[in-house]
Amino acid sequence: MSDIEITAASVPVLNKMFRFQWEKAQNCFVLLYPEGMIQLNGPAGEILGLVDGERSVAAITSELEAKFPDAGDLSGDIIEFLGEAHGQHWITL
Amino acid sequence: MANTGSPCNAQPTPPIISDDKSHGQPLWLLAELTYKCPLQCPYCSNPLDFSDFGGELTTQQWLDVFQQGRDLGAVQLGFSGGEPLVRQDLIQLIGGAHEMGYYTNLITSGVGLNEHKMAEFQQAGLDHIQVSFQASDESVNSMLSGSKKAFEQKLKMAKEVKAQGYPMVLNFVTHRHNIDRIDRIIELCVELDADYVELATCQYYGWAYENVEQLLPTRAQLERAERITNEYRAKLAAEGNPIKLIFVTPDYYEERPKGCMNGWGQVFLTVTPDGKALPCHSARMLPIEFPNVTEVSLQEIWDTSPGFNHFRGNAWMKEPCRSCDEKDKDFGGCHCQAFMLTGDMYNADPVCAKSEHHHLIEEARERAEAVVNNPDEFTFRNERNSKVFAKS
Numbered sequence: 001m002s003d004i005e006i007t008a009a010s011v012p013v014l015n016k017m018f019r020f021q022w023e024k025a026q027n028c029f030v031l032l033y034p035e036g037m038i039q040l041n042g043p044a045g046e047i048l049g050l051v052d053g054e055r056s057v058a059a060i061t062s063e064l065e066a067k068f069p070d071a072g073d074l075s076g077d078i079i080e081f082l083g084e085a086h087g088q089h090w091i092t093l
Numbered sequence: 094m095a096n097t098g099s100p101c102n103a104q105p106t107p108p109i110i111s112d113d114k115s116h117g118q119p120l121w122l123l124a125e126l127t128y129k130c131p132l133q134c135p136y137c138s139n140p141l142d143f144s145d146f147g148g149e150l151t152t153q154q155w156l157d158v159f160q161q162g163r164d165l166g167a168v169q170l171g172f173s174g175g176e177p178l179v180r181q182d183l184i185q186l187i188g189g190a191h192e193m194g195y196y197t198n199l200i201t202s203g204v205g206l207n208e209h210k211m212a213e214f215q216q217a218g219l220d221h222i223q224v225s226f227q228a229s230d231e232s233v234n235s236m237l238s239g240s241k242k243a244f245e246q247k248l249k250m251a252k253e254v255k256a257q258g259y260p261m262v263l264n265f266v267t268h269r270h271n272i273d274r275i276d277r278i279i280e281l282c283v284e285l286d287a288d289y290v291e292l293a294t295c296q297y298y299g300w301a302y303e304n305v306e307q308l309l310p311t312r313a314q315l316e317r318a319e320r321i322t323n324e325y326r327a328k329l330a331a332e333g334n335p336i337k338l339i340f341v342t343p344d345y346y347e348e349r350p351k352g353c354m355n356g357w358g359q360v361f362l363t364v365t366p367d368g369k370a371l372p373c374h375s376a377r378m379l380p381i382e383f384p385n386v387t388e389v390s391l392q393e394i395w396d397t398s399p400g401f402n403h404f405r406g407n408a409w410m411k412e413p414c415r416s417c418d419e420k421d422k423d424f425g426g427c428h429c430q431a432f433m434l435t436g437d438m439y440n441a442d443p444v445c446a447k448s449e450h451h452h453l454i455e456e457a458r459e460r461a462e463a464v465v466n467n468p469d470e471f472t473f474r475n476e477r478n479s480k481v482f483a484k485s
């Protein structure tokens with residue numbers, strides 16, 4: 001299931017099983033699920049924060065490139081992360 | 094529920110012998126709202142003398158505890174008991190906790206639930222429902238729960254949980270009376286479209302300890318169940334089914350104890366119906382003075398109370414734990430188990446093969462080979478039986 005192809009036109013959706021939020025105590029974004037929590041690193045938090053079932057991968061990429069102009073081309077990293085997130089069932093496409 | 098959950102709790106790495114009381118945040122707050130329950134499972138982990146503790150916190154007291162917990166960094170809130178649905182103010186408690194930013198878990202037998210309430214709970218912000226079953230078929234379920242209607246009700250509610258779009262965990266406490274049907278249990282969970290399945294090998298606390306002879310499976314039963322679970326895992330994964338089967342390890346058949354609660358007072362905080370704050374849900378039995386949330390703030394309880402500091406660090410340890418190089422892994426095991434089996438909570442958990450009391454566990458295993466299943470020997474968890482164990 002994780003070998004699905006993700007393109008610029010794909011529209012990721014957060015799996016209903018997870019809730020995404022900022023946790024002050026952890027000082028990071030987290031995914032909450034029944035009786036558990038996954039702490040996200042900086043980039044993962046930025047990307048998942050834009051996953052809303054409406055933005056395409058292209059839209060997410062250009063927003064993040066605008067937000068972090070020094071980071072260069074982010075499309076490869078974003079697609080790679082979304083592939084992993086899909087493998088973990090955090091998102092559907 | 095044995096699963097205290099989060100993979101993200103950073104374990105401190107204490108030096109050899111240390112009185113360091115350092116601790117993390119109470120990520121997990123378990124609110125045991127009431128000891129009342131319409132069912133009477135003989136494996137219930139509630140205290141035997143629950144009828145002694147009739148008082149319950151008010152709505153406002155609970156909300157206050159939730160806010161204090163949230164301020165300390167708690168993020169998961171479990172509503173449990175007894176049966177949490179017995180509390181008429183459950184919807185207010187859910188709503189309040191949701192607004193505070195908790196991920197809210199309802200841990201229920203399903204008895205007392207209906208689709209209308211479930212929808213209202215969702216509106217109020219309930220994130221997840223865990224339904225427990227006693228068995229995969231009606232007759233064993235009735236025998237164990239003491240209710241003929243419970244099984245059908247559970248099936249109906251489990252379907253409704255999914256129909257309403259909640260994530261669903263199904264929990265089966267397994268023991269010698271139901272574990273041989275593990276295949277049927279797993280198939281039922283797949284049919285009901287569970288997201289997570291807890292195949293929770295019975296832990297012997299409270300009523301379960303009282304009934305250990307009739308509950309403890311044989312080694313052969315356990316090994317078979319684990320093998321079948323692994324076969325289903327492989328089969329389901331190959332079918333692309335994301336269902337997760339969690340097989341909770343049966344510590345009576347281990348040679349090393351479990352690292353209890355990820356460390357005493359490290360990530361987990363339980364509050365009992367009458368407001369006692371505990372580092373784990375069975376700690377009430379220990380000869381330790383635990384604070385009450387109606388008298389002491391949660392911050393003080395967590396950070397400095399003698400009860401929560403009692404087993405932090407490892408300076409309390411005796412041999413064989415004291416000089417053992419595994420003590421940072423299991424913290425000497427479960428203090429309640431040490432207390433129940435040896436009378437001294439400072440002993441190593443007898444599950445450990447290095448413990449001089451390990452023969453007690455071995456003898457229990459041997460007895461399991463000889464026991465004949467007889468439900469008439471169960472002491473059921475109910476008010477009348479509890480009075481026998483109560484002091485007042």
Ligand SMILES: C[S@@+](CC[C@H](N)C(=O)[O-])C[C@H]1O[C@@H](n2cnc3c(N)ncnc32)[C@H](O)[C@@H]1O
Nearest residue numbers: 136137138174175200201202225264295296301
């Ligand atoms: C004490 S019950 C309270 C909530 C509710 N009455 C129920 O049974 O779901 C909380 C959870 O612990 C599980 N449980 C009870 N006794 C247990 C034991 N001895 N070992 C492992 N799990 C147990 C139940 O199946 C349930 O999932």
Ligand code: SF4
Nearest residue numbers: 130132134137175202
């Ligand atoms: S485990 Fe059974 S008896 Fe205990 S609280 Fe839950 S439903 Fe009631």
Ligand code: SF4
Nearest residue numbers: 414417419420425445
């Ligand atoms: S001796 Fe104590 S610390 Fe060592 S493994 Fe056994 S219980 Fe754990």
